[in-house]
Amino acid sequence: MDKDFTARRRRDLIIAALLALIAALTPLFVKDVVVQNILILTLMYAGLSQSWNILSGYCGQISLGHALYFGLGAYTTELLFTKFGVLPWFGMLAGGVVSALIAMGLGYPFFRLRGHYFVIATIVIAEIGLLLFHNWEWAGAAMGITIPIRGDSWLKFQFLRTKLPYFYFALALCCLAWFVTWWLENSKWGFWWRAVKDNPEAAESLGVDVFNSKMGAAAVSAFLVAVGGSFYAQFVSYIDPESVMGFQFSLLMALPAVLGGIGTLWGPVLGAAILIPLTELTRFKFGGSGRGIDLIVYGTLIVLISLALPRGLLSLFSRPKRTGAVR
Amino acid sequence: MSALLETRGVWQRFGGLVANSDVSISVGRGEIVGLIGPNGAGKSTLFNLIAGVLPPTQGSIWFDGEDVTNLPAAQRCQRGIGRTFQVVKSFETMTVIDNVIVGALVRNTVMKEARRKAREVLEFTGLAARADVLASDLVPAEKRRLEVARALATGPKLLLLDEVLTGLTPTEAQTGVALVRKVRDAGITVLMVEHVMEIVMPLVDRAIVLDLGKVLVEGKPADVVRDPKVIKAYLGDRHAVGA
């Protein structure tokens, strides 16, 4: 029986490797810049959503404030780069560490809150971060930071003539987030998180350190999201508070996981693969009109999917073995 | 022989309400002890104090020669106290074996070993066939057994059972009783809270009767059921008639 389990995990790993390989080859066939852009964003959001899923899906602490970590990653990287000349690669790491530390600092008071109080607190804290950056002169306030671009450079991770490096970085990020999830899923942490989500009191009685479980999930989740934020800043080469810390990012991290299947290994990837191209396409097709058709399509989709498939799209594929046979 | 568990002069007040007053009990190694008493006698409170859900207002709790009064539940579990809940608290979105693995991780940090331990416990408790079923799909009696399995997986020296036999059909209860005996034979001390006397009395080595937050009587089950104080405390309760 346990062989089944090992086999399933190995199968997941092989599928992921194959998907990554296919994804890695797409730029050979897709030369269109618009489509490449969409692919990059899809991979990025898949990675972000996967990271969000660690705290909110596995550990059950629904955060709608992850834009804070996204923005912190972006700002840390770019402030270090423009003010001190620190290369973005180090900035990325620094951003991740800063976010993870802040996530844990916030965890002290936050993880005492339950349900809606917690969710609202996460929205509120991200909003406070946004407002503070809006008023922080040194960090460019509302004007933001424009990243000086002087030609293609791997060292500075900036490219004018090609999007391919961004594509591969986004792919790597997505793979990393997936792999971290895959690995943690079958670890003490993974089990602790799910136990904490389902029933904190019972978890406690079984020796689970509930508080530190949440802290661990928050730190890993914030770190990965911040790396995504750093990447995004390099990718768009201009940041201001709204464009990296706005509420829409919190939402766009949560939605793919919710649509695909929250708290599952494949949910975020599946959700992002459907949702992000759709978002970008509707925006591309109708968005320019400024008449909100993209919003209507998008919103309707969210309503329909959450009503029709509460467990996410992934539940369509799971076989009815869940009910199990009595022997 | 030093007792495995001892409560020394434990008090618990909730506002003006006194749930436990000056409770001193002890449980010896290898015993099955029944904690009984009418509704509202303070059994559940005492139980939660021992499990570490909340600290007592006054008094101390000793386990295995160590003062554990101020340790939180998770650490008491690491010291060797396992428990079940009166209202079952399974991890509903996890499979049966995953539920048990959570418990097994206390003493097995390597996943493979935890999984093997969990498998072992499932065999022991007769849940092996249901290993890959979601906990939410179990029938109530199975959920009770899962609670026991989870607690056993933590490798306890003392197992606290909170009304695991209540509300089961007679057949299910018989299986439950057999399981408790099996647990004791495996060298684990058992303290069980039970409301229904006739189920527990044949099972336990010693019974402690609580009433109005105090220890009323303790002793051999046969003596306890005949004690006039116990009969009086249970008077009007139909189970007293049966006993």
Next chain:
Amino acid sequence: MGLLYGLIAVGLALIFGLMDVTNFAHGEFLMIAMYRSFFLFAFFAIDPLLSAPLVAAALFIFGAVVYLLLVRFAMRAKANAGMVQIFTTFGLAIVMRGLAQYFFTPDYRSIPQSWLGGKTISIAGIFLPEPQLVGALVSIAAFAGLYIFIHRTDFGRAIEATREDPGAVALVGIDKNRVFAFGWGLGAALVGLAGAIMAVFFYIYPDVGASFALIAYVTVALGGFGSVFGAFAGGIIVGLVEAVTALVLPPSLKSVGIYSVYLLVVFIRPRGLFGSI
């Protein structure tokens, strides 16, 4: 201003308290109300103050319909019930914003002249803008009305009872869906009232709801979810905090004060000021 926040929030509190559902489209309800008020003024020259009851009535129907068409089904979800509710109402919010952009264009609109607009009134030497004053009075009246309604009428009691035990209520022969639909209608109507008044002194645009929605959630949580009195008190606190921070901090930071107070309150009292278990 605080009283208006309270009025917006109480609708949310009512819905939440009644059935444990957070309406994330609450800000959009407000937006719709403001537009309705605007169009009644623009086409029929009905002053917002007069049209307020009309707007409230329209929103009542709207709220009830939203419940019957969407929320009723969201509440039936077997898995992830919390998530389904959050994202259903969230999706609704996005659709409503999109529709508003489509039909009303993203332009900012305002009601140029009304009976109240721009006038101030002087009480004991303090100048108060008239619309806000009327807003405050209407809010107080609405609160009083709601209080009486919930505690003194049969239907109000039915709502209270349903909230406590939907199962038992069904046995007595009260249709849960009717009560819930009514609750949603009432919650929406209250927001409609607030919207009608606010249309007088705020710009109206499709995203206007978003800026008030978060404040409404904060207000509700501050008071404790589901508590009508809490929402009222929360509204006043939020209004005061806003006024105080406006004195100390630059205007763009005024919401920070409100948010900080929220965080402080829930850290000390994780269930809000007046929340019960």
